[in-house]
Amino acid sequence: MSRLRAEAPSRPESEAELVRRAADGDPDAVRSLVRTHNRRLFRIARGIVGDDAEAEDALQEAYVRAFRALASFRGDSAFGTWLGRIVINEALGRVRRRRPTVEWTDGMEETTQAEIIPFPGSASLPDPERGAAQRQVARFLEQAIDALPSDFRTVFVARAVEGMSIEETSALLDLKPETVKTRLHRARRLLRTSLEAQIGSSLADAFPFDGWRCEAMAAAVLTRLGLPS
Secondary structure, three states: OOOOOOOOOOOOOOHHHHHHHHHOOOHHHHHHHHHHHHHHHHHHHHHHHOOHHHHHHHHHHHHHHHHHOHHHOOOOOOHHHHHHHHHHHHHHHHHHHHOOOOOOOOOOOOOOOOOOOOOOOOOOOOOOOOOHHHHHHHHHHHHHHHOOOHHHHHHHHHHHHOOOOHHHHHHHHOOOHHHHHHHHHHHHHHHOHHHHHHHHHHHHHOOOOOHHHHHHHHHHHHHHOOOOO
16 A cells, blocks of 8 residues: 555645845745735725825835834834824825815934836736626726725725725724724715615625736836845
């Protein structure tokens, strides 16, 4: 009888291990972390700045700041929450430059001149992730979300579009859970019950950031970090 035994499947690498490898300059770990968090963070940034191109720029800059400062990540919160706060701060900083009344606490040092690497043709290439049948509905939804007041919009994107829990949204935005609930309720009222009923099943298709856009972001971050892509 054969004594050969099938190899045990490899254990999925934990995020803590990926963070440790990324801190050591491992490009594969950086790429994996970017892929994991890209969609959620893009949607959060997009919900704040209200523009695809500026959200991509803000996200890229936030990634670079975060990966250059991994030594300051102590694990007191989830890595995604820590990263999300940096993205929010970067996005709000851009809004602040347009509207000086926006305020946010920042635990990171401000960077100097941004070194954003442009995404080749990102403004003109068709988006392969959005089906033709859903394109009009998704755009209508995005416009409706963009019209929300910024405080309500950010909470709505985190909770209703991205599906984060009240606790996750509260930690990410540094808000009380009651405030999250109130802002989400008011956002839903502004969007109208009829709108939610019509396009509720299409929420997951709003502000896509998968496929080539995700890979382009990972490549740009690696380039700016001086790592092979």
